[in-house]
Structure formats: C-alpha cells, structure tokens
Amino acid sequence: MNETTRLLPWAPERTGEAAPVTPAPITKPPKPARPGLGALLYLPLRLAWRQLRAERARLLSAMAGVMFACVLVFMQLGFRAALFESATALLGGMRADIFLMHPLTTASFRPEGFPRSRAYQTLADPDVVEAVPIYLAQTTWRNPADGSRRSIQLVGFDSDAGALRFDGIEAVADALKRPDTIAFDRRSRPEFGPAAAMFEAQGPFDVQLGGRMMELAGLVSIGASFGADGNAVLSETNFRRIMLNRSASVIDLAALKVRAGADIPTVVARLRATLPPDVMVMSRPELVAHERAYWENATPIGFIFAFGSLMGLIVGMVIVYQILFSDIANHIREYATLKAIGYSNGFLSRVVMGAALILAIIGFIPGIIMSTWLYGVVGGATFLPLRMELERGLTVFGLIFGMCVIAGLLAMRKLRDADPADMF
Amino acid sequence: MLAPVALHGITFAYGEGELRRPVLRDVQLDVAPGEIVLLTGPSGSGKTTLLTLIGALRAMQEGSARVLGLELAGAGEGARVALRRRIGFIFQNHNLLGFLTARQNVAMALEMQGTLDEADRLARAGELLASVGLADHTEKLPAKLSGGQRQRVAVARALAADPGLVLADEPTAALDKQSGSEVVHLLRDLAKKRGAPILMVTHDPRILDIADRIVTMEDGRIVSAAA
Numbered sequence: 001m002n003e004t005t006r007l008l009p010w011a012p013e014r015t016g017e018a019a020p021v022t023p024a025p026i027t028k029p030p031k032p033a034r035p036g037l038g039a040l041l042y043l044p045l046r047l048a049w050r051q052l053r054a055e056r057a058r059l060l061s062a063m064a065g066v067m068f069a070c071v072l073v074f075m076q077l078g079f080r081a082a083l084f085e086s087a088t089a090l091l092g093g094m095r096a097d098i099f100l101m102h103p104l105t106t107a108s109f110r111p112e113g114f115p116r117s118r119a120y121q122t123l124a125d126p127d128v129v130e131a132v133p134i135y136l137a138q139t140t141w142r143n144p145a146d147g148s149r150r151s152i153q154l155v156g157f158d159s160d161a162g163a164l165r166f167d168g169i170e171a172v173a174d175a176l177k178r179p180d181t182i183a184f185d186r187r188s189r190p191e192f193g194p195a196a197a198m199f200e201a202q203g204p205f206d207v208q209l210g211g212r213m214m215e216l217a218g219l220v221s222i223g224a225s226f227g228a229d230g231n232a233v234l235s236e237t238n239f240r241r242i243m244l245n246r247s248a249s250v251i252d253l254a255a256l257k258v259r260a261g262a263d264i265p266t267v268v269a270r271l272r273a274t275l276p277p278d279v280m281v282m283s284r285p286e287l288v289a290h291e292r293a294y295w296e297n298a299t300p301i302g303f304i305f306a307f308g309s310l311m312g313l314i315v316g317m318v319i320v321y322q323i324l325f326s327d328i329a330n331h332i333r334e335y336a337t338l339k340a341i342g343y344s345n346g347f348l349s350r351v352v353m354g355a356a357l358i359l360a361i362i363g364f365i366p367g368i369i370m371s372t373w374l375y376g377v378v379g380g381a382t383f384l385p386l387r388m389e390l391e392r393g394l395t396v397f398g399l400i401f402g403m404c405v406i407a408g409l410l411a412m413r414k415l416r417d418a419d420p421a422d423m424f
Numbered sequence: 425m426l427a428p429v430a431l432h433g434i435t436f437a438y439g440e441g442e443l444r445r446p447v448l449r450d451v452q453l454d455v456a457p458g459e460i461v462l463l464t465g466p467s468g469s470g471k472t473t474l475l476t477l478i479g480a481l482r483a484m485q486e487g488s489a490r491v492l493g494l495e496l497a498g499a500g501e502g503a504r505v506a507l508r509r510r511i512g513f514i515f516q517n518h519n520l521l522g523f524l525t526a527r528q529n530v531a532m533a534l535e536m537q538g539t540l541d542e543a544d545r546l547a548r549a550g551e552l553l554a555s556v557g558l559a560d561h562t563e564k565l566p567a568k569l570s571g572g573q574r575q576r577v578a579v580a581r582a583l584a585a586d587p588g589l590v591l592a593d594e595p596t597a598a599l600d601k602q603s604g605s606e607v608v609h610l611l612r613d614l615a616k617k618r619g620a621p622i623l624m625v626t627h628d629p630r631i632l633d634i635a636d637r638i639v640t641m642e643d644g645r646i647v648s649a650a651a
C-alpha cells in the first residue's frame with residue numbers, strides 16, 4: 001500500500017487518510033556517480049603503497065632515512081629531557097613545601113648567602129610550622145677505592161627537622177648527629193668509587209672529605225646533577241667542620257614546612273609581601289623550574305638539542321623528498337596517463353601525500369623501537385634518566401609526520417610536469 | 425541522434441606573439457555514433473593537436489567543439505576531467521603502470537567511476553582482458569608481456585569504463601605488422617559491439633580497412649574525406 005501511495009499520490013487510499021501535507025518525493029533525478037570517501041582516501045593510499053612496494057631497495061632506503069631522523073630526534077629530545085631532569089636532581093630531591101633563596105642565586109651549585117634570621121622570621125606566619133636553614137658547598141672527595149679526588153656537593157642541615165627530606169634520610173638521621181659523620185648519595189657517579197657498595201658490605205667506614213676524615217654513616221638517594229656529580233648530606237655542625245670559613249649565620253637555602261591543609265601559594269604570596277627583598281620565596285616546583293631555567297637559558301644546551309633535532313628532521317626530509325620526487329619523475333608518463341584517463345590533480349596529490357604518510361609510519365615504527373633500545377643502552381652507560389615516554393613518542397611522530405608532509409608538498413610540485421596533452 | 429563529436433571552426437596556435445605558430449585552421453569535423461574515423465596526413469599537419477583538443481587534454485582557443493554533449497570552449501578543469509572519464513584513450517605507447525598487474529591496470533580506469541566496488545572492478549577487468557585474448561595473463565606485470573599484449577591491455581583499459589568515444593593516436597606505431605593489425609581489429613570489433621565511435625590517427629596503411637571514413641589533414645586543414 002505504501003508503495004502505491006508513493007507512486008500514485010492521487011490514489012484513492014490517500015484521500016481517506018489524514019494525509020501528510022507534503023507528499024514524499026516520487027523519484028530523484030539520477031545522481032551522477034561520484035567516487036565516495038573510499039575513493040578519496042583509500043584508493044590513492046593503496047596506489048601509493050603499491051608504487052612504493054614495487055621498488056624494494058628504494059623503499060628500504062626511504063625507511064632507513066625516516067628511521068634515522070626518528071632515532072636522531074628521539075635521542076636529542078631524550079638527552080635534553082634527561083639532562084634537564086638530572087640538572088635539578090639535588091633541588092628536586094629536597095622534599096619541603098616552600099624554599100627561601102637569595103635573589104642573586106642563579107643555580108644551586110653557586111649559591112649566594114643570606115641571613116639565617118630570614119628563615120626564622122617566616123615562623124611568624126601562622127601557617128609556617130617549621131623552617132630549616134640549609135648550607136650548600138662543594139669540596140673534594142677522595143675515592144675510597146683508588147684515592148682519586150673529585151668535587152662533591154655538601155648539603156648541611158639539621159637532619160632531625162621534618163621540613164626537609166631526602167629519600168633514605170630517616171634511617172641515617174640519628175647517625176648524622178654524631179660528630180664527623182656524613183650520609184653519601186648512593187646515586188653519585190661511579191667516579192666517586194664503590195662507597196655505597198662498601199657501606200652495604202662492611203658498614204660505616206672513614207672517607208676523606210675536604211682534607212678531613214669523616215665517617216660514612218649511611219646512604220641517601222639523590223642523583224647526580226649538572227652542578228654536582230655526587231652529593232653528601234651532613235649536619236650543620238659537621239658541615240662547618242669541613243668548611244671552616246663558613247659562618248653559621250649565613251645560609252644558602254631555607255626549607256619551610258607549612259601547617260597541614262594550608263594553601264601553599266597563599267603562604268608563598270604572604271611571605272613575599274612580608275619578607276625583605278634579600279630573599280626569594282618559592283614553592284618547590286618554582287625552585288626546580290628556577291634551577292632548570294638557568295640550565296636552559298644560561299647554557300646553549302637547549303639550543304644544541306633543538307638544533308640537533310632540526311638537523312635530523314632536515315636530513316630525513318631531504319631523503320623522503322628525494323624518494324617521492326624520483327618516484328614521480330620516473331613515472332611521469334604514467335601520472336600523465338592517469339590524468340588523461342580522468343584522474344584529477346587532487347587524486348594524484350593524495351597519492352603523493354599517501355606515500356609520504358606511509359614512509360612516516362613505516363620509518364617511525366622501527367625508529368621508536370630502536371630508540372627505546374638505545375635509551376636503555378645509553379642510559380645505562382651515562383646514568384642519565386633516559387626513558388621512552390608516551391608524550392615524547394607522540395611529539396616525535398608529529399615531527400616525523402610533519403617532515404614527511406613538507407617533503408610530500410615539495411615533491412608534489414613535480415606533478416605539474418605530468419601534462420596529459422603530451423601523451424599523444 | 426547527436427553526433428558524439430561535432431567540431432566547428434577550430435583554430436589553434438602554439439606559442440605567443442612572434443613565436444605564434446598556427447597549427448589548426450578552421451577545422452570542421454563530425455563523428456557519427458558508432459562511426460570509425462581514421463585521421464591521416466603528413467607529419468606536422470596537426471592531427472595529434474586536434475586529438476588532444478577533442479580529448480579535453482588541452483585548452484581550446486577558437487571555435488566550438490561539442491564532445492559527448494559537452495561544449496569544450498570555456499569548459500572548466502572539473503568538467504574536462506569528468507569528460508575524460510567518458511573517453512577511452514589509446515596512446516602510441518601503452519603507458520601502463522609498471523607496478524600494477526594487467527588486471528589492476530584495467531581496473532584503474534574503473535576506479536574513477538565510483539559505481540563498482542573493488543571485486544566488481546577486478547571481475548570486469550578480467551572479462552575485458554579475456555575479450556582481448558589475455559585471459560591467461562591477467563596477473564602479469566606489463567614488463568612480462570609482449571608489446572602487442574601490452575597494447576591489448578591498453579585497449580581493454582580504454583574500453584573498460586564503457587566510453588562514449590575512443591581516441592587513439594598511432595596505436596600500432598610501436599608494434600610489428602602482425603600484432604598491430606590484430607590490435608586494431610580487436611579494437612574495432614569491441615567498439616562496434618558497444619556502439620562506441622573511434623577517432624584514430626594513423627600513418628599505417630595496413631589498417632585503413634577498418635575505417636568507415638578516412639579524413640586527411642594537411643597543414644592544419646582537413647583536405648579530403650573519403651568514405
């Protein structure tokens with residue numbers, strides 16, 4: 001019945017019903033056949049793949065080129081992140097809520113002193129429950145195994161105070177109260193000697209620090225940073241026994257603990273308003289960012305890695321461009337034929353972009369696998385925290401993809417040379 | 425019935441200004457439905473140029489050309505590309521894609537139609553290859569075929585999309601006598617079956633017998649039309 005009413009709008013059945021106001025369209029004019037989405041995206045991609053696949057040697061060299069660019073960028077970005085992360089290992093390892101620092105201190109390895117009284121002034125704030133003065137200095141360490149000397153970072157503070165924590169400090173806090181004791185950073189670079197292993201095997205032993213014999217009474221975990229290859233933690237008193245010319249009233253850093261539940265940014269703002277301008281008040285992330293900014297801006301490290309990444313991308317782009325360009329140039333008659341039999345410029349452009357996309361993907365996959373492996377190998381050899389991270393993977397894929405797209409766009413210009421009028 | 429090709433006052437020149445060289449002068453030519461027209465004439469007389477204009481491969485300058493119902497004078501790129509899909513082209517060289525099999529090459533001509541799915545395209549390509557006598561060679565790459573076989577694949581490709589018109593420029597030039605004549609006779613039979621007219625440029629006296637009409641060009645003009 002429906003069929004009849006549709007074909008015959010005047011059929012008697014209709015008049016009896018509550019007929020819809022507008023009758024359904026009877027017939028549609030036949031639409032000219034248009035290639036669907038499949039033809040728009042899938043067919044060019046497939047053609048690109050078939051063309052690439054046809055020449056194995058060229059495909060392999062393109063793949064190697066993209067992979068090379070990929071590995072280069074991964075290594076550059078990995079080193080960059082690892083270096084900046086390790087640059088701030090010392091400050092990042094300090095667990096406290098708020099820090100005070102002299103405004104002229106650019107990096108923790110070269111601190112500017114400020115009055116110890118500033119630390120205690122903060123206790124006037126109702127939310128600050130504890131303030132710990134910290135002394136920083138570098139001195140020489142004698143390797144307990146071979147006697148060679150290296151510069152080590154000393155961190156002097158009252159290890160009983162709860163405001164400042166390093167990983168592992170609880171176990172050695174009591175020992176550090178004894179005269180002439182230190183806790184050694186087990187993640188110091190290996191040049192400092194097997195001190196951690198020796199301690200674990202035989203217990204406390206004496207080491208030479210800045211010309212003084214000190215008892216290695218425990219281990220903490222901090223990590224080597226740019227400014228310091230190794231660290232030792234000790235009490236204020238013991239710190240001054242090594243650094244004889246340091247006065248107790250000038251400190252390098254102060255760590256504050258706030259009342260549980262207090263809002264740290266509010267406390268920071270309040271302290272900034274009340275303290276004299278000879279100290280900077282910073283939350284822990286701000287302190288780490290300050291240290292990191294020093295290494296990023298005051299050194300060409302950031303630039304070097306950005307430059308290295310860019311070079312990798314340019315080399316990769318040139319390789320991909322060469323491959324795509326010669327693929328078009330070698331098949332110029334075939335491309336012109338396709339134009340002659342009704343393939344649009346858009347379709348052929350999509351073939352070229354499809355080839356670029358395929359190269360990006362098949363180069364990226366071995367690239368990320370190889371980079372992950374290299375991170376492990378190089379990270380093990382350099383003690384840099386090299387890890388494959390999802391975000392970095394996505395970034396690098398984006399860069400490689402962009403690289404291939406630019407190469408594709410450049411190569412696409414060659415398509416103009418395919419003139420179907422030259423075919424006859 | 426409307427003529428598939430109706431040319432009126434076609435004038436064409438290559439180059440600009442001082443270098444301007446007229447190649448076609450006031451050409452009139454009609455091709456009737458199903459008609460096979462051979463175009464001959466001395467080298468440089470403008471045959472290929474005329475064919476590229478009819479095939480919408482080159483932009484028109486002067487005159488009017490109605491091809492399969494489309495007026496080419498002033499037609500946009502999109503309309504010209506769409507028209508080319510309804511024309512079967514056969515070139516002097518086969519111009520097959522070297523990385524595709526014979527079957528895939530023929531199916532390429534069907535992809536732009538958007539009416540068949542992949543399986544149907546391949547099936548239809550297989551039928552066409554069978555009709556040009558290549559049923560056993562469908563999965564071969566062009567490099568594995570002889571010159572005559574390749575040109576027969578090109579014929580299959582030209583006819584795949586059921587074109588309203590076939591344009592061919594010296595399709596036998598690269599072939600020996602035997603396979604050249606085979607290819608054009610095959611082309612004639614298949615086109616006749618479909619009712620598709622053929623306009624073919626040729627110097628080859630051995631194939632003049634397939635023509636319904638022979639048109640001779642000289643210096644950009646049509647000088648004689650023999651039945």
Ligand SMILES: Nc1ncnc2c1ncn2[C@@H]1O[C@H](COP(=O)(O)OP(=O)(O)OP(=O)(O)O)[C@@H](O)[C@H]1O
Pocket residue numbers: 438439447465466467468469470471472473474
């Ligand atoms: N793209 C071009 N640019 C400039 N001049 C051209 C071009 N193509 C052809 N010509 C010139 O136009 C004239 C006609 O060329 P056309 O190719 O149409 O001749 P033809 O009849 O096909 O000759 P042949 O039998 O040798 O193939 C020739 O003098 C040729 O040199």
Ligand SMILES: [Mg+2]
Pocket residue numbers: 424471472473593
């Ligand atoms: Mg010619």
